[in-house]
Amino acid sequence: MKKKKARELVKERIRKFSPYEVSHIDEGEIKLDAQENPYAFSRELKEEIKGTITDLSFNRYPDPSYRELKNMISAYCGLKSSNILVGNGSDELILALLIASAGEGKTVAAPSPTFSMYRILSELTGSAYREVPLEKDFSLNSGKMLDLKADVTFIAYPNNPTGNCFSEEEIEKIIVASGGLVVLDEAYYEFSGKSFASRIDEYCNLVVLRTFSKAFALAGIRAGYLLCNEDLAHQLRKAQLPYNISALNEEILKVILSKKRDILGTVELLIDSREKMEEKLKKIQGIKVYPSDANFILLKIDRIDDVIKALEKNKIRVRRFSERGLNNYLRVTVGAEKENRKFLRTLEEIL
Amino acid sequence: MKKKKARELVKERIRKFSPYEVSHIDEGEIKLDAQENPYAFSRELKEEIKGTITDLSFNRYPDPSYRELKNMISAYCGLKSSNILVGNGSDELILALLIASAGEGKTVAAPSPTFSMYRILSELTGSAYREVPLEKDFSLNSGKMLDLKADVTFIAYPNNPTGNCFSEEEIEKIIVASGGLVVLDEAYYEFSGKSFASRIDEYCNLVVLRTFSKAFALAGIRAGYLLCNEDLAHQLRKAQLPYNISALNEEILKVILSKKRDILGTVELLIDSREKMEEKLKKIQGIKVYPSDANFILLKIDRIDDVIKALEKNKIRVRRFSERGLNNYLRVTVGAEKENRKFLRTLEEIL
Numbered sequence: 070m071k072k073k074k075a076r077e078l079v080k081e082r083i084r085k086f087s088p089y090e091v092s093h094i095d096e097g098e099i100k101l102d103a104q105e106n107p108y109a110f111s112r113e114l115k116e117e118i119k120g121t122i123t124d125l126s127f128n129r130y131p132d133p134s135y136r137e138l139k140n141m142i143s144a145y146c147g148l149k150s151s152n153i154l155v156g157n158g159s160d161e162l163i164l165a166l167l168i169a170s171a172g173e174g175k176t177v178a179a180p181s182p183t184f185s186m187y188r189i190l191s192e193l194t195g196s197a198y199r200e201v202p203l204e205k206d207f208s209l210n211s212g213k214m215l216d217l218k219a220d221v222t223f224i225a226y227p228n229n230p231t232g233n234c235f236s237e238e239e240i241e242k243i244i245v246a247s248g249g250l251v252v253l254d255e256a257y258y259e260f261s262g263k264s265f266a267s268r269i270d271e272y273c274n275l276v277v278l279r280t281f282s283k284a285f286a287l288a289g290i291r292a293g294y295l296l297c298n299e300d301l302a303h304q305l306r307k308a309q310l311p312y313n314i315s316a317l318n319e320e321i322l323k324v325i326l327s328k329k330r331d332i333l334g335t336v337e338l339l340i341d342s343r344e345k346m347e348e349k350l351k352k353i354q355g356i357k358v359y360p361s362d363a364n365f366i367l368l369k370i371d372r373i374d375d376v377i378k379a380l381e382k383n384k385i386r387v388r389r390f391s392e393r394g395l396n397n398y399l400r401v402t403v404g405a406e407k408e409n410r411k412f413l414r415t416l417e418e419i420l
Numbered sequence: 421m422k423k424k425k426a427r428e429l430v431k432e433r434i435r436k437f438s439p440y441e442v443s444h445i446d447e448g449e450i451k452l453d454a455q456e457n458p459y460a461f462s463r464e465l466k467e468e469i470k471g472t473i474t475d476l477s478f479n480r481y482p483d484p485s486y487r488e489l490k491n492m493i494s495a496y497c498g499l500k501s502s503n504i505l506v507g508n509g510s511d512e513l514i515l516a517l518l519i520a521s522a523g524e525g526k527t528v529a530a531p532s533p534t535f536s537m538y539r540i541l542s543e544l545t546g547s548a549y550r551e552v553p554l555e556k557d558f559s560l561n562s563g564k565m566l567d568l569k570a571d572v573t574f575i576a577y578p579n580n581p582t583g584n585c586f587s588e589e590e591i592e593k594i595i596v597a598s599g600g601l602v603v604l605d606e607a608y609y610e611f612s613g614k615s616f617a618s619r620i621d622e623y624c625n626l627v628v629l630r631t632f633s634k635a636f637a638l639a640g641i642r643a644g645y646l647l648c649n650e651d652l653a654h655q656l657r658k659a660q661l662p663y664n665i666s667a668l669n670e671e672i673l674k675v676i677l678s679k680k681r682d683i684l685g686t687v688e689l690l691i692d693s694r695e696k697m698e699e700k701l702k703k704i705q706g707i708k709v710y711p712s713d714a715n716f717i718l719l720k721i722d723r724i725d726d727v728i729k730a731l732e733k734n735k736i737r738v739r740r741f742s743e744r745g746l747n748n749y750l751r752v753t754v755g756a757e758k759e760n761r762k763f764l765r766t767l768e769e770i771l
Contacts, residue, residue, distance in 0.1 A: 075624045075651035078601050079520040079659075088658045093485065106479045119470040127672075128457045128637035134444065157508055157642075160661045168544060169430040173524050193519060193659060250429050273426045286479035289667030291508075300426035307439045308430075308544060310511045315669055316640030321478075 082195060095384070099408045102386040104229070104257075104365050106286035107405040108335045114328060121320035131316035138319050141326040142294055146266055146279070151299045154306055157313045159256060159280045159293030163190050163223075166276065166295075169308040170250050171196035171221045178219035180209055182230055182392055184254065187223040196221070202394075203228075207359065209235040211242040220249040227261050230388065230400040232361030234263050244272050252276045256293075257363035259284030259336045266296050273298055276305075283364060284336050285325055290318050339364050343403045349413050355420045365402045372420065373397050379419040385412055433546060446735070450759045453737040455580070455608075455716050457637035458756040459686045465679060472671035482667035489670050492677040493645055497617055497630070502650045505657055508664045510607060510631045510644030514541050514574075517627065517646075520659040521601050522547035522572045529570035531560055533581060533743055535605065538574040547572070554579075558710065560586040562593040571600040578612050581739065581751040583712030585614050595623045603627045607644075608714035610635030610687050617647050624649055627656075634715060635687050636676055641669050690715050694754045700764050706771050716753045723771065724748045730770040736763055 076084050094100065110118075139150040146153075156162035163186060171177050173195040179187045181200035191198040201213045207228070214222060222243060227234045244251045244265075251274055253265050258279055266277045277296040281287040292314065297305065314322075325332060343361060350358045350368065357369040370376050373389075376399065380387055385408075388400040401412060427435050445451065461469075490501040497504075507513035514537060522528050524546040530538045532551035542549040552564045558579070565573060573594060578585045595602045595616075602625055604616050609630055617628045628647040633639040643665065648656065665673075676683060694712060701709045701719065708720035721727050724740075727750065731738055736759075739751040752763060 075649055076655055078625055078652060079655040080523070083520045083655060083658055086658045088662070093483070093487075100480070103481055105481065108479065110478050115473050115476075119473050122466050122470050122473075125466075125640065127461050127640045128459065129451070130454055130456065130633075130639045132444070136444075157666075158661065158663060160663070164661065169434045172431070172546065190661075195523065274429055282481075288481045289476065289478045291663060291666045298426055301429060304427055304430040304434055307434055307437045310509065310515065310541075311439070312509060312511070312642060315508075315642045315666065317668065317672070318666055321668070 082192065086192060094386075097384060099383075099385045099404065099411060101402040101404050101408060101412060102388045102400075103288070104283055104363070104402045105288050106283060106335055106339070106364070107408060108286060108338070110286065114324070114331070117324050117328075118321055121317070121324060125317060125320060127316070129316070131312055131314060131319055133311045135314060135319055138314070138322055141323055145326060145329060146296065148266060148269065148296055149299070152269060152296050152302055154295040154302055154309065155314055156293045156295065156309070158282070158291035159254070159278050160186055160190070161291075161309070161313060162278055162293055162295045163187065164194070165305060165308040166221060166250065166252060167191060167194040167196060169305050175220040176217060177221045177223065178214055178217040179223040180214070180228065182390065182395055183223070184225050184229045203231065207231040207233050209239045211239040214243050215246050218248065222247055222249060222251045223254060224251065225254040225256065226263065226265070227257050227362040229256070229363070230365070230367050230390065230398070232359055232363050232365060232367050234261050234362045240265070244275055247274060250274050250276055252278060254278045256280045256283055259333060260340060260364050261362035263362070269296055269298050273301065276301070281322065281325065285329075285332055286335065287321075287325060290321055292318060292322055339403050342406060342409055346403060346409050346413065350416070353416055353420050356416070365400055368399045368401065369397050370399055371397070373399060375419055376416060379415050380412070383411065383415050385415060387412075433543065437543060439540075445737075448735060450734075450736045450755065450762060452753040452755050452759060452763060453739045453751075454639070455634055455714070455753045456639050457634060457686055457690070457715070458759060459637060459689070461637065465675070465682070468675050468679075469672055472675060473668070476668060476671060478667070480667070482663055482665060482670055484662045486665055486670060489665070489673055492674055496677060496680060497647060499617060499620065499647055500650070503620060503647050503653055505646040505653055505660065506665055507644045507646065507660070509633070509642035510605070510629050511537055511541070512642075512660070512664060513629055513644055513646045514538065515545070516656060516659040517572060517601065517603060518542060518545040518547060520656050526571040527568060528572045528574065529565055529568040530574040531565070531579065533741065533746060534574070535576050535580045554582065558582040558584050560590045562590040565594050566597050569599065573598055573600060573602045574605060575602065576605040576607065577614065577616070578608050578713040580607070580714070581716070581718050581741065581749070583710055583714050583716060583718050585612050585713045591616070595626055598625060601625050601627055603629060605629045607631045607634055610684060611691060611715050612713035614713070620647055620649050624652065627652070632673065632676065636680075636683055637686065638672075638676060641672055643669060643673055690754050693757060693760055697754060697760055697764065701767070704767055704771050707767070716751055719750045719752065720748050721750055722748070724750060726770055727767060730766050731763070734762065734766050736766060738763075
């Protein structure tokens with residue numbers, strides 16, 4: 070075929086689609102924009118990871134059941150291996166959920182604002198994506214969510230970018246009354262300490278998502294996991310690609326889980342840093358600080374453009390939002406002490 | 421929700437779906453079933469891979485443009501970076517292609533028999549999957565393929581499991597006359613030496629898939645790539661997840677591409693072994709040997725059940741097929757010399 074234009078070979082909704090945009094990182098930048106854990110692995114831990122390479126058969130396909138990895142996740146979260154799916158990042162699990170239960174003619178609901186990937190992947194799969202604005206205090210209105218009669222409902226717990234955990238009662242109302250899947254994204258679970266994971270057998274439509282990218286400091290290795298009842302897990306697994314996790318990534322995850330106490334030690338450090346930052350930010354005029362259960366803080370800033378300019382000048386990357394109503398907001402990830410100090414100093418100087 | 425059954429929460433087509441089945445591998449088995457390259461990486465190469473871990477920021481997200489990796493693939497295949505998509509295995513690229521251009525109401529065509537993932541992922545995405553049986557000599561009938569007016573046509577080149585490259589003329593007829601995408605899966609390109617990659621600018625609907633799992637001996641690291649014209653690449657990229665390749669896998673691929681001459685040395689070895697195997701197999705009674713352009717051989721065997729039993733007894737794994745008409749066939753991957761000898765001896769003893 071020579072005449073047709075290339076773009077006509079993809080569906081209309083793909084042509085109209087704007088992809089998730091991520092800009093290039095320059096050397097020397099302070100990255101407080103992506104909820105990464107600022108603490109790099111120790112030399113000892115890296116040596117242990119290197120050790121897994123010695124016996125790894127790069128030329129063989131991985132064990133597609135990821136048996137050993139699932140056993141270790143099972144020990145970590147206190148559920149059975151049969152309740153667990155592993156994914157190449159939570160994004161892959163979100164896509165699998167949507168392939169299994171959403172798509173054309175189906176509705177996906179989520180509060181707004183929230184993690185943008187729910188909308189992006191819903192649209193990618195042809196699902197109708199419906200948002201329910203959060204209340205002024207960023208609380209969730211279960212009634213409005215249920216009115217949408219969604220096939221899949223996403224709730225980030227704690228929510229990103231607002232940082233708060235919604236009321237347990239409101240979430241439970243949604244789980245109980247929804248006729249569809251309710252997906253609680255607990256990406257920041259280790260920071261909030263709050264989870265619905267123990268209730269997956271109580272509610273057959275409850276799905277919990279977790280990630281290794283945040284508390285476990287493994288954003289560079291794509292890995293997340295999904296928890297739900299055994300029957301549902303059996304069905305959802307069919308919507309995943311076989312061999313979705315590389316053999317080496319499986320080995321790395323096993324090392325990380327065997328050292329979880331050490332690595333998760335950074336969680337306390339980061340919560341401590343967050344609390345210090347919150348205190349100091351509250352003292353700066355022209356900033357409203359929202360309480361956070363995660364490793365980031367949402368700020369409302371009167372002179373946001375000046376602040377952004379000053380941060381850019383100091384090579385500090387934070388997250389701004391294009392959504393309506395969020396123009397004056399900024400989300401900052403809790404970094405290492407030195408990074409946080411530089412961020413605070415920049416704000417103090419400009420405001 | 422308590423009453424509904426878990427399985428009712430996923431779409432009917434998912435419930436009916438049988439996933440890609442892969443069985444567990446026991447210690448000491450000879451794996452001649454999955455087209456893996458039998459030659460493991462040298463200690464030196466592994467040391468170089470370990471070296472990439474020293475400076476790797478596990479805690480940071482990868483560069484989502486995979487710029488350096490694409491530059492190296494570009495140098496390898498002689499096309500521009502803007503013509504390249506990288507995937508977490510070719511499977512992920514096949515899924516992205518189907519999300520972009522197939523799905524409900526769309527038709528996917530492929531010859532039969534062929535690589536089973538085309539059917540599996542077509543059904544997963546709700547596309548209607550139509551097969552055109554190959555002719556008796558395993559040649560492709562372009563007319564019958566075009567009659568299906570498919571939105572996406574998959575052609576494995578060389579074909580799996582038959583091992584042959586279809587006629588260039590027949591494939592070209594399909595590309596020219598098809599109104600949809602034509603995907604040439606060149607997973608075994610390094611063994612066949614034949615490619616359509618240089619024609620992606622000539623045909624706007626031509627997509628070429630490649631993988632690192634076979635000739636590059638990297639089945640354990642999930643990585644493949646896709647080649648097509650720039651405009652189409654821009655559209656297809658939207659159907660992929662950001663950060664689909666882990667930062668470490670990117671580093672490993674860069675090491676492997678920098679040592680491509682060494683690693684691809686195994687290709688000649690394997691072609692040589694295949695030719696030897698073909699010669700010896702032809703001398704055994706009750707076997708028909710099909711010519712192969714890949715690292716595997718398709719065999720038609722009169723007393724297949726006896727052969728399979730003997731292979732199992734000797735812990736040699738090969739691939740049988742459940743498809744109608746393929747009951748008497750067996751596909752064997754070319755392994756290391758010692759493995760091939762054991763396979764041949766088993767057949768010689770039983771036939």
